[in-house]
Amino acid sequence: MxxxxxxxxxxxxxxxxxxxxxxxxxxxxxxxxxxxxxxxxxxxxxxxxxxxxxxxxxxxxxxxxRDSIAVRREGAAQIAFVGAPNAGKSSLLQALSNVQIKTGDYAFTTTRPVPALTRIRGVLVQLVEIPGLIEGAHEDRGGGRALLGVLRGADAIVLCHDATTPLEELDVIKRELVAAGIDLPSLVVATKTDEAPAPPGTVGVSVLDDASLDRFRVEIWRLTGLMRVFVRRPGEEESEPLALHPPASVADVARTIHQELEQECTGARVWGDSAQFPGQRVGRTHAVADGDTIEVLVG
Ligand SMILES: Nc1nc2c(ncn2[C@@H]2O[C@H](COP(=O)(O)OP(=O)(O)O)[C@@H](O)[C@H]2O)c(=O)[nH]1
Ligand SMILES: [Mg+2]
Known part of the structure; x- marks a missing residue:
């Protein structure tokens, strides 16, 4: 029964x-x-x-x-942009790159992470807008767990604050990051400074002000923690910037150029701060400095 x-x-x-x-x-x-x-x-x-x-x-x-929300990494660093809806995240990404992102005066215009590539000091950096991070995200509200997962994989975070609103609005997101155990290098950018001044301790930016965007780029670069060395191929005048995390050796530079080059590399010729004189011949373990020009030697 x-x-x-x-x-x-x-x-x-x-x-x-x-x-x-x-x-x-x-x-x-x-x-x-x-x-x-x-x-x-x-x-x-x-x-x-x-x-x-x-x-x-x-x-x-x-x-x-949200199987498809994962973002394929590109460039030397991945910087995540978070903030309340309408904080100006999409507008910033658009102003810094050439992607077309939906922007709007209404909440949640973007519903999934949107990547955009930008060139800063000659190096490609990936910016990713993380939309819709709401209170309770760490408990998966609004699909928050997947969004926080993308954030966790980033190298650094830009917290976007709309300068025309109270700064406390960022606290919700900061709390979610703490609750999710995400502790990455970060900076607070105050957007829309054409309408209101940036609060102390923030980087002010307006998409209508190119100079402010340039200053913001410099801050993003600092946030990546990367340094640049210029790689010169033997016999060539031109050199291209290569991004590396300090400290880095000549062997590290070689590996960044090409996996196999690390084995073949016997040393380098160096111009710049790490060299005692221009064109100094150094070994594989020589520590390079930001701004150095390196000619990798093989065989
Ligand atoms: N005045 C002004 N408005 C902006 C600026 N940046 C964004 N906005 C406006 O703010 C609104 C929200 O921007 P959006 O980029 O979509 O914000 P998101 O939701 O954080 O991606 C849009 O109407 C934008 O035009 C800015 O620098 N100055
Ligand atoms: Mg958006």
């Missing part, structure tokens, strides 16, 4: 409490297998209800996982 169907529904609901995703799907399948297989009547309705739950859970799982 099966349990009265009303009681059964309560039991099912209790079995589902706190279960989400794969776990909930597994439980629902088990329940379906246990349900008496009546074609009509209250048990048929109950079966339909469980099947509905299963379908909804599958849908939620897909949305929450």
């Amino acid at each position: 099966p349990m009265p169907h009303r009681t059964y529904k309560q039991v099912i609901k209790r079995r589902l409490v706190g279960k989400e995703g794969t776990e909930r799907i597994r439980e629902l399948r088990t329940i379906l297998a246990e349900l008496p297989g009546y074609k009509n009547g209250p048990y048929a309705d109950l079966r339909k209800w469980v099947e509905g739950e299963l379908e909804e859970t599958r849908l939620r799982k897909r949305v929450v996982h």
Whole structure:
């Protein structure tokens, strides 16, 4: 004699409490297998209800996982832009690169991370707008866990604050970062400084002011912690900037140019701060300095 169907529904609901995703799907399948297989009547309705739950859970799982939100890394560093809706994140990315991003006066114009490549001091840096980080994100509100996952993989964070609003608005996001255990180098940029002044301790910027954008670029560069060396191919005048994390040796430079070059590299000729005289011949372990020009020697 099966349990009265009303009681059964309560039991099912209790079995589902706190279960989400794969776990909930597994439980629902088990329940379906246990349900008496009546074609009509209250048990048929109950079966339909469980099947509905299963379908909804599958849908939620897909949305929450946001399988496609991962951002492929490009460039020498990845900088994540976070902030309240309308803080001006998309506008900044657009002003600093040449991507077309939806901007707007309404919340959540962008719903997934948007990458944009920009060149700073000759080096490609990837900027990523992280939209929709809301209170409770670390508990997965608004698909927050996936968004925080993207953020965790970044090298540094730009916290975007709309200068026309109270600075406290950033506290929600700062708290979410702390709750998620994300502790990356960061800076606060105050946007829309054509409308209101930047608060102390922030980098002011307006997309209408090119000089402010240039100053912002310098700050982003500082945030990456990278240094540049200029690589000169033997016999060539031109050199191209290469970004590296200090401290870096000649061998590190070689590896950054090409994996195999590290093995072949026997040393280098160096011009710049790390050289005692221009064109000094140094070994593989020689520490290079920011701004050096390096000619890698092989064989
Ligand atoms: N006056 C002014 N408005 C801006 C500036 N940057 C963005 N905005 C406006 O602020 C609104 C929200 O910008 P958006 O980039 O979409 O913000 P997001 O939600 O953080 O990506 C848009 O109407 C923008 O035109 C700025 O530097 N000055
Ligand atoms: Mg946006």
